[in-house]
Amino acid sequence: xxxxxxxxxxxxxxxxxxxxxxxxxxxxxxxxxxxxxxxxxxxxxxxxxxxxxxxxxxxxxxxxxxxxxxxxxxxxxxxxxxxxxxxxxxxxxxxxxxxxxxxxxxxxxxxxxxxxxxxxxxxxxxxxxxxxxxxxxxxxxxxxxxxxxxxxxxxxxxxxxxxxxxxxxxxxxxxxxxxxxxxxxxxxxxxxxxxxxxxxxxxxxxxxxxxxxxxxxxxxxxxxxxxxxxxx
Numbered sequence: 001x002x003x004x005x006x007x008x009x010x011x012x013x014x015x016x017x018x019x020x021x022x023x024x025x026x027x028x029x030x031x032x033x034x035x036x037x038x039x040x041x042x043x044x045x046x047x048x049x050x051x052x053x054x055x056x057x058x059x060x061x062x063x064x065x066x067x068x069x070x071x072x073x074x075x076x077x078x079x080x081x082x083x084x085x086x087x088x089x090x091x092x093x094x095x096x097x098x099x100x101x102x103x104x105x106x107x108x109x110x111x112x113x114x115x116x117x118x119x120x121x122x123x124x125x126x127x128x129x130x131x132x133x134x135x136x137x138x139x140x141x142x143x144x145x146x147x148x149x150x151x152x153x154x155x156x157x158x159x160x161x162x163x164x165x166x167x168x169x170x171x172x173x174x175x176x177x178x179x180x181x182x183x184x185x186x187x188x189x190x191x192x193x194x195x196x197x198x199x200x201x202x203x204x205x206x207x208x209x210x211x212x213x214x215x216x217x218x219x220x221x222x223x224x225x226x227x228x229x230x231x232x
Contacts, residue, residue, distance in 0.1 A: 020197070020198060020199055020200055020201055021171075021172060021199055021200055023171075023200060023201070023203055024169070024170035024171060025170075026169055026170050026205065026206075026209055027169065027170075027171070027200075027203040027204065027205050028189065028203060028204040028205075029201050029202070029203050029204075030191060030201060030202040030203060030204065031201060031202075035203070035204055038184045038186075038187055038189060038191075038204050039182065039184075039191070041184055041186055041187075042182045042183060042184035042185075042191070043154070043183075043184075043185065044150045044151075044153040044154040044182060044183040044184075044185075045153060045154075045181065045182035045183070045191075046153065046154055046155060046156030047075070047152070047153050047155075047156060047158075047159055047160075047179075047180070047181055047182070048153075048181040048182045048191070050074075050075035050076075050156070051071055051072075051075050051159070051179055051181045051193055052181065052193070053075075054070070054071045054074035054075050055071065055193060055197075056068075056070050056071050056094065056195055057195060057196075057197040057198065058094070058195045058196055059094050060112060062111055062112050062113070062114065062115040062116075063094055063111070063112070064115075064176050064177040064178065064195050064196060065111070065115065065116040065120075065121045065124070065177045066094045066097045066098075066111070066124075067094055067177075067195040068121075068161045068177045068178055068179050068195055069097060069121065069124065069125055069161070070092045070093060070094055070097055071179055071193070071195070072125070072159045072161065072179060072230050073092040073097070073125075073128060073130075074091060074092050075159060076130070076159070076230075076231075076232055078092075078128070078232075080092045080096075081096040081099070082096070083096070084096070097124075099127065099128070101127035101128075102124045102127045102128070104127070105120060105123040105124045105126075105127055106120045106123070106124060114220060115175065115220075116177075117163075117218050117220050117221040117223070118134060118136065118163040118218065118221070118223070118225055118226050118227075118228070119134060119221060119223070121161070121163070121177065121228065122134040122228050125228065125230055130230055130231065130232060131230070131231045131232065132228055132229070132230050133228065133229040133230075134226070134228055135148075135226045135227050135228070135229070136223050136224045136225070136226040137211060137214040137215035137216075137224040137225060137226045138215065138223070138224040138226075139224075139226075140226065141211075142207060142208060142211045145207070145211055145214075145227065146183075146188075146207045148160075148229060149180060149183065149190065149227070150183050152229055152231075153180060153181070153182055153183050154183075157231055157232070158229055158230065158231040159179060159229075159230045159231070160179060160180040160227055160228070160229060160230075161177055161178070161179050161180075161227065161228045161230065162177065162178055162179070162180060162192065162210065162214060162227050163175070163176075163177050163214065163218075163225040163226055163227065163228075164176060164178075164210065164213035164214045164216070164225055165213055165216040165225065166213070167213075167216070168209060168212040168213040168216065169205060169209055169210075169213050171200065172199075173196070173199060175216075175218065175225065176194075176196065177195070178192050178193060178194045178195050178196075179192070179193055179195075180192055180193075181193050181202070183207075184204070187204070187206070188206055188207050188208070189204040189205060189206050189207070190204065190205060190206075190207060190210055191203070191204050192204075192205060192210075213225075214226050214227060
């Protein structure tokens with residue numbers, strides 16, 4: 001009897017914990033009828049399938065940067081290190097992402113304590129011999145961001161990771177990293193594959209709102225947040 005009660009209790013708790021937060025009105029969930037309609041009409045979405053195949057959930061509160069990076073690294077089809085959890089397969093993971101070269105940029109213990117800045121994550125990705133272009137919102141503008149992000153998303157060869165704060169998006173939480181996967185010109189919205197999947201599902205957000213969320217100051221670097229453009 002006690003075992004049965006425990007299983008019922010455990011199942012109910014698990015179901016409760018598995019529910020993400022409700023998206024605010026400013027965001028459109030990809031799984032909603034409107035979100036699916038936007039996806040169907042979007043043109044710049046070559047990055048979507050590689051990223052969705054390698055969609056990651058961040059392992060810890062400060063690991064949104066590594067989770068986003070791992071999605072991009074796997075999507076680019078680079079020769080990956082051994083996956084120690086699933087030998088003998090090779091795949092980028094949030095653990096083996098921290099190569100000796102990456103550790104020189106930002107040690108994993110430091111990241112777990114305070115997260116990463118935009119420049120630090122750019123340096124960590126560069127340590128994997130990638131071409132990384134770092135753009136702080138204060139040094140950019142909405143038009144340039146939209147143009148560069150659209151070109152990357154349409155290419156299937158270049159990827160975009162956003163460093164933003166959730167407040168301007170009316171979302172709960174703080175600073176965050178996640179990759180973009182598509183753009184729809186009709187609604188002027190970008191699709192974000194949020195690596196905090198336990199918090200929010202993938203969502204569409206307007207370019208203006210997204211840029212405002214990047215144009216916020218990082219308390220560590222004292223610089224505005226922004227975006228990374230990554231390619232081989």
